[in-house]
Amino acid sequence: MEQKTKVHAEDGKQEITxxxxxxxxxxxxxxxYVEPEFIEQWMNTKVLKQESKKYxxxxxxxxxxxxxxxxxxxxxxxxxxxxxxxxxxFEMGGTPFxxxxxxxxxxxxxxxxxxxxxxxxxxxVAQRDQVLKLPFAQGINWAHNRIEEVLGKxx
Amino acid sequence: MxxxxxxxxxxxDPTRRAILLLVAxxxxxxxxxxxxxxxxxxxxxxxxxxxTECELLQQEQNGREIYYHINAKNMKEVxxxxxxxxxxxxxxxxxxxxxxxxxKSKK
Numbered sequence: 195m196e197q198k199t200k201v202h203a204e205d206g207k208q209e210i211t212x213x214x215x216x217x218x219x220x221x222x223x224x225x226x227y228v229e230p231e232f233i234e235q236w237m238n239t240k241v242l243k244q245e246s247k248k249y250x251x252x253x254x255x256x257x258x259x260x261x262x263x264x265x266x267x268x269x270x271x272x273x274x275x276x277x278x279x280x281x282x283x284f285e286m287g288g289t290p291f292x293x294x295x296x297x298x299x300x301x302x303x304x305x306x307x308x309x310x311x312x313x314x315x316x317x318x319v320a321q322r323d324q325v326l327k328l329p330f331a332q333g334i335n336w337a338h339n340r341i342e343e344v345l346g347k348x349x
Numbered sequence: 350m351x352x353x354x355x356x357x358x359x360x361x362d363p364t365r366r367a368i369l370l371l372v373a374x375x376x377x378x379x380x381x382x383x384x385x386x387x388x389x390x391x392x393x394x395x396x397x398x399x400x401t402e403c404e405l406l407q408q409e410q411n412g413r414e415i416y417y418h419i420n421a422k423n424m425k426e427v428x429x430x431x432x433x434x435x436x437x438x439x440x441x442x443x444x445x446x447x448x449x450x451x452x453k454s455k456k
Contacts, residue, residue, distance in 0.1 A: 201435040203431055
């Protein structure tokens with residue numbers, strides 16, 4: 195079975211490309227990226243600010259189940275062409291991952307299907323590789339939490 | 350089972366990825382690893398055997414216990430850690446698709 199989401203990352207480069215085909219018309223796909231109501235649902239985050247326009251800025255905040263701020267992400271939109279393109283920066287507060295430049299290309303495939311191509315450029319190869327390893331890092335935290343839960347039950 | 354297994358095949362399985370994540374922080378016995386999963390113990394043992402076969406895990410005898418620890422040098426290639434990253438995005442995009450389909454049907 196062909197994978198819906200493809201990630202292209204070459205060794206020694208400071209960029210990645212993520213491609214995904216959606217069973218959605220392109221205008222709905224675009225809406226998911228510009229309207230706070232939808233961003234909050236699929237990104238599982240709180241949208242503190244979302245100025246979906248040229249030179250507008252955005253700010254998201256995610257809290258853990260205990261209500262502590264888990265992470266804050268911010269950036270500026272450089273270009274926004276409805277149903278076609280978004281160019282923005284992305285920075286995760288309090289992390290050493292630097293600023294990413296993100297280019298989103300939206301494209302209608304048929305009337306009811308669409309494609310997203312996400313081109314992300316990092317400050318350095320090392321930072322890109324760190325971000326790629328992130329899910330592993332998150333997984334380790336998850337594993338630690340599980341361990342704590344298990345140990346907690348034994349007490 | 351004598352075939353040397355492919356690293357990709359090894360990390361394609363979610364339980365095996367979770368095992369790698371667990372052991373990445375510290376060496377653990379099979380029992381301690383299995384305690385983290387709802388899966389039956391023999392299933393976890395099978396996963397451990399596969400991960401050991403493709404050299405992502407190493408066994409180390411410590412007294413009466415066998416500890417599993419991660420073989421870091423086999424985890425360093427971009428190709429090895431890209432799959433969890435891809436899965437993360439796949440999950441996110443699946444959610445986006447579900448949220449927008451739900452909205453579309455309500456319109």
